[in-house]
Amino acid sequence: MAGNLSIRIEQSLAAISPESWSRLAGASRESSSAAVPYNPFLSHAFLSSLEQSGSATAKTGWHGHHILLETEEGTLIGAIPAYLKSHSQGEYVFDHGWADAFERAGGRYYPKLQCAIPFTPATGPRLLVASSYDRETMQTTLAAGLQEVTRQLAISSAHVTFVPENEIETFEEADYLHRTDQQFHFINEGYVDHDAFLETLASRKRKALKKERRAALENGISIDWLTGADLTEDIWDQFFAFYMDTGGRKWGRPYLTRSFYSLIGSRMADDILLVMARRDGRYIAGAINFIGGDTLYGRHWGCIEDHPFLHFEVCYHQAIDFALAKGLKRVEAGAQGEHKLARGYLPVTTHSMHYIAHPGLRRAISDYLERERQEVDGMNEYLSEHSPFRKGERQQDD
16 A cells, blocks of 8 residues: 555454553543544443444444554554445344345445444544644545455445544545435533523423423422442343343343443443433432543433433533533434433434445435435425424524
8 A cells, every 4th residue: 555554354342452552532522632532332331342342243234344454664644434234234224125125136235344332323533643643634545545445355345434524525525325214313502501591482382391300300309410439330230121121122132241231331431421210219210321522322221111301411410510510512312312402412423434335335325315315305394394492592503
């Protein structure tokens, strides 16, 4: 490769030192900058915990194939977190139809390369570059290197999901296909507290949310925020029971193992917020969130008792409360969910980039994505017009 750089595949984060990885992905919230805010899902702690806990492994269909860019001396200067996938589960960008069509036509869609954070529909950098190197040049090299790896492995495709807007052009110039989708985010416009935010809503919407929050805490329910040293093994046992109950009903087989929570609890407890609901002296529901440099990322929730509106309180209202209390810029509440709109989360466009090796499959997918992008744009525009904000008070996503 030009400039005596080379691309290689590393199957395990454990083989990469945390110090080397942090030079690419950021070490902590304290060391992050406004230009490149810390993303906890890209941390060595999070990714290595997924692998070491048995959550994201070859056995579960997430075979580590991390793309590393190194100097001639072996110094790591760039990377793409990537996995060789034998299925399309746990990705939140759905390509099952592409796989079915290609295999009906005689092709072999799996395995494929998935460049993403397993089980995590959160936008973040995918072309990681050390700060001392020219970012644009190295990102271009990484995008081209991913294509070459796809060809060398003789596989159907490489999919880079939840890509930030500032990486789209690099991928498009390398001839990747651009796909869009929709999420709902809360944007902090400098509100002093939740009441100040509610004042920006239409009167009817404001009254409805206040009533909803009161109803959620009936039956003697209270809410605790747990982070850092609060995250004991007993707490993780209780939260895992919630996760298994709800995950088992929703997905059939929950993705994350119990040991995953112990590992992240020991490695990155200050980056985690559990919102836990208590009744009659015990916890009955909870939601896990991850704290970034400027964003609170809501992930999953679970419960062992059903109460009206408790899900909305624990997952959405409390997340806003925490973000405002800590001065965070936004709350990303995970994939899909138009019910979030009424609670102050506005539609935003998410992006993924796809390299399709087979020319015929590429043409078919390209045509489909052009129509899909138009539909996503139209739906976002429609939903924005039906937001709960008063006219002139509507949030603007930046």
